[in-house]
Amino acid sequence: MQPTQHISSPLNLSSEQNEQIAMAVRILHKGGTVAFPTETVYGLGADVTSLVAINKIYNIKQRPIDHPLIVHIGNISHLQFWAQNIPESAWKLARHFWPGPLTLILPRSRHIPDSVTGGQDTVGLRIPAHPVAQALLNALGPEKALAAPSANRFGRISPTTAAHVYEELGTEVDMILDGGACEVGLESTIISFCDQSPKILRPGGIALSALESILNAPVILAHNQNQTVRTPGSLPAHYAPTTPLKLCPANQIGQSALAFAAQGLKILVITWSDIGKTEIPHDSIRHFSMPGDPILYGQQLYAKLRQFDHEAFDYMLIETPPDHPSWMAITDRLQRASYHPTYNNRNEYNDNEHK
Ligand code: TXA
Numbered sequence: 271m272q273p274t275q276h277i278s279s280p281l282n283l284s285s286e287q288n289e290q291i292a293m294a295v296r297i298l299h300k301g302g303t304v305a306f307p308t309e310t311v312y313g314l315g316a317d318v319t320s321l322v323a324i325n326k327i328y329n330i331k332q333r334p335i336d337h338p339l340i341v342h343i344g345n346i347s348h349l350q351f352w353a354q355n356i357p358e359s360a361w362k363l364a365r366h367f368w369p370g371p372l373t374l375i376l377p378r379s380r381h382i383p384d385s386v387t388g389g390q391d392t393v394g395l396r397i398p399a400h401p402v403a404q405a406l407l408n409a410l411g412p413e414k415a416l417a418a419p420s421a422n423r424f425g426r427i428s429p430t431t432a433a434h435v436y437e438e439l440g441t442e443v444d445m446i447l448d449g450g451a452c453e454v455g456l457e458s459t460i461i462s463f464c465d466q467s468p469k470i471l472r473p474g475g476i477a478l479s480a481l482e483s484i485l486n487a488p489v490i491l492a493h494n495q496n497q498t499v500r501t502p503g504s505l506p507a508h509y510a511p512t513t514p515l516k517l518c519p520a521n522q523i524g525q526s527a528l529a530f531a532a533q534g535l536k537i538l539v540i541t542w543s544d545i546g547k548t549e550i551p552h553d554s555i556r557h558f559s560m561p562g563d564p565i566l567y568g569q570q571l572y573a574k575l576r577q578f579d580h581e582a583f584d585y586m587l588i589e590t591p592p593d594h595p596s597w598m599a600i601t602d603r604l605q606r607a608s609y610h611p612t613y614n615n616r617n618e619y620n621d622n623e624h625k
């Protein structure tokens with residue numbers, strides 16, 4: 271297929287947008303790839319049933335083939351087509367939170383090919399809330415679904431605008447649908463129903479407390495590193511900009527920045543609190559204030575990391591987020607973004623964080 275690289279403008283389901291969606295469906299039916307907006311981040315989509323298209327996703331993302339893809343469906347009534355042995359607690363969450371930023375890991379049905387799950391007998395499923403994603407899924411038809419990882423190269427920052435997708439994947443993707451900036455800005459919460467009790471594999475757009483209140487039971491947070499299942503978002507190094515990133519408590523961030531600057535390094539300090547906002551006067555230190563509200567912080571985080579990654583800083587020092595459940599997904603992403611075993615060799619600044 272000839273690449274039909276195309277970025278359409280964000281529209282409110284106008285006729286132009288419907289044309290874009292019809293074009294996307296034609297590409298998907300032919301085994302092509304289409305990047306599309308969801309409320310969390312942009313996905314790189316392919317027809318679940320097309321082996322050729324699924325292989326393209328792994329190639330474009332440079333992702334190991336044993337890392338499973340999330341399958342996006344259009345309607346809750348399709349859930350039992352793609353999964354089986356669905357426990358009542360999973361139905362409860364699906365009914366309450368879909369469409370929305372929640373992925374359920376369930377035993378897969380025979381309709382899910384091996385290529386999508388990396389050979390595992392489970393599948394991740396969600397209904398995205400973005401109107402463009404929904405229109406695309408509806409236009410694809412009831413027995414179709416979109417396998418879609420985040421539309422970034424393996425290990426990099428997820429894209430939250432169509433321009434970010436283009437920056438990440440360029441003309442390797444056949445089409446990019448533009449639905450504006452993603453509302454949530456962080457990936458979905460992933461909850462597995464494949465053990466005795468539900469387990470969070472990745473904190474995300476839905477808070478743990480919200481899940482617990484619907485299930486009326488405690489939900490366990492999985493210790494990711496020891497999992498046998500391959501989940502890239504659960505590797506210690508992930509969601510990372512190319513600029514080394516370190517988390518620093520508010521009362522140390524100024525001092526750390528000055529110590530780096532004294533070595534001739536160009537430093538970006540990113541804070542969220544008032545205490546962190548204290549001016550740090552130095553020519554090679556720049557300060558940026560993020561919102562103190564976790565929803566707003568989450569919306570902007572990836573876009574800001576991406577923007578600052580282009581500005582040739584030697585280090586980004588990020589104020590440690592509050593130790594509060596509403597910041598869990600942000601802390602998780604920042605810890606993974608800051609994990610890099612080689613960074614500590616670059617200069618004197620050396621500690622045991624995130625090893
Ligand atoms: O918000 C999101 O979830 C976005 C949008 C596009 O929907 N998607 C996304 O996909 O973040 P991806 O592939 O970048 O991350 C999905 C995570 C990966 O860590 C993957 O390994 C895990 O979900 N996953 C998928 N299927 C799984 C399964 N059967 N068992 C365990 N983990 C699974």
Ligand code: MG
Nearest residue numbers: 419420428503
């Ligand atoms: Mg991803």
